Amino acid sequence: MYSDAEAESESERNRMSCGADEEEQGSFKSLAKQTEQSYQLQLALALRLSSHASSSSDHSSSPTQTLSHRFWVDGCLQYSDKILDGFYLIHGMDAYTWTLSTDLQNVGIIPSFESLMSVEPSDDSSIVVVAVDKSRDPGLRELQNRVASLSNNWITTKDATDQLASLICNRMGGGSLTEENLVIRWKECTQLLKSCLHSVILPIGSLPIGLCVHRALLFKVLADLINLPCRIAKGCKYCRNDVGASCIVQFGSDRFVALIK
């Protein structure tokens, strides 16, 4: 876990640690002590970063878990990223706080799906998890079938983009709601769903209302189905949401934004 620099600087550190400890407690910090502590801080941070970097590459998490974590933190997906069954988006939990509060090597960079399944959907819980998994989501399966058959009629990329966007827009609550209303409706709806399903995990195909990030995710899932090159970028033109997201579709060298509102 620690680099080779550890060995050669160990003797140096042993020398440094033999200093009088009483001085540490005093308010007077000599220049030598300050410099030593500055070095210690830098060393600690460098070691920690390096160990994080090396551990994140060999952490045993599934590809979907890794992708879910990446989206949770970055809010964006590349053209080459494919949303597979098992992908999930966590609302109501701050990713940074999770990092601070977790032994990342043993528990994981993102709360596991299993641990989220066991969370009680009490009224106080702000946690909402939107899951993408066609094997457990008949709504999503139905949508995918519908898109697959409709796509035969879509000729140009622009055509496909527009049709898909309007389909998702209608599916997830329409475009007439103001931003505040949408958020309120979303909150009400998710509370209801959570108590119906006795779980904080909501399948994406069962959402009657979707914020821009859910619409973007659904667009990406369906776009991948019909080989429409699409990526999700962080930020939304229409809302000030933290988790705002937009879809960008590629056509040749052009990119245009799918308007899902």
Add this chain to the structure above:
Amino acid sequence: MPGAVAAVVSNFQIYDWPEVSIRNYALMVMMLPSDSARQWHVRELELVEVVADQVAVALSHAAILEESMRARDQLMEQNVALDLARREAETAIRARNDFLAVMNHEMRTPMHAVIALSSLLQETDLTAEQRLMVETILKSSNLLATLINDVLDLSRLEDGSLQLEEATFNLHSLFREVLNLITPVASVKKLSLTSHLASDLPMYAIGDEKRLMQTILNVVGNAVKFSKEGCMSITAFIAKPECFRDPRIPDFLPVPSDSHFYLRVQVKDSGSGINPQDIPKLFTKFAQNQSLATRNPAGSGLGLAICRRIPEFFRLIMNRFVNLMEGHIWIESEGIGKGCTATFIVKLGIPDRSNELKLPFVPKVPGNHVHGRTNFAGLKVLVMDDNGSVTNLFSYL
């Protein structure tokens, strides 16, 4: 044939002069002529003894004086040498800091170019093998950028250029924010969390809100990290000097005044605990625990437990922040398996009456909240940089 002899003999001894070993030597010899009928009287012999003692005292005074002058000269030489060494060390440190500052900037720019262009490269058509290579380049360069930006820049934390903010903020809503952040994490980990804010805790305080939040969040997060299932509590109250008695920090007495108070935050968990003997050095020593972990991996096992229990960087940084806020941070534990209590005290200002009625101008919240939508359409942007690679970047977008 000599007559009666009396000698003033000194019992003078100096133990520090090895070449002058303990011996008696004669200072003065008085002799009566051989043909004299006079004898030494008893009183005269007594007088000789007294004189001998006096001489001994005088000689030892002289020796001490000479010794102290020698020591003084030696000290003066050493002081001069130390002063020279100190100045050399200061020059070296300044040179190092200047070097780091320059290198920091010089390294940042090409690093950002590597990262930005690699990201753009990912957008192009690549084979799977090429894509993997570009991803590795990006991961490594991100790590390098963090090392350059954060690690090298840490010297700012030491040389006093890190200034704490002094602004009025809502203390109660800061705690609410911390609770909002930590509650979902605790619920996933099946930890029950209780919190209590003392009723006499002021609503508003003056200080560095962001860093205070950072400190509380780190302490709380650390407690969550090492609690399996069970309960945790966070309490915050005003530190009273009479209730505070820590023999480890005898000089620290949190005495409140009209202009400031001491906030005491305590986080109790029911986690793995720490051996009380290992606690004193926890927040100041990095190296010691490191060597414990590497040298006794199978030995006491406590070293490892400490290293995992309190990540080194967290300890040192929290200590730094708390010290800047003129406070202290420490941990108590009754032993392995008995949980831990982390406590810190920081000094915060009290806003005067007129300030209390005014809300803080801009509510500071963490995260990327966009406070207002500004219309940027139609604006032209001018990009300037002394490095060509950065300006080239914009031509790709």
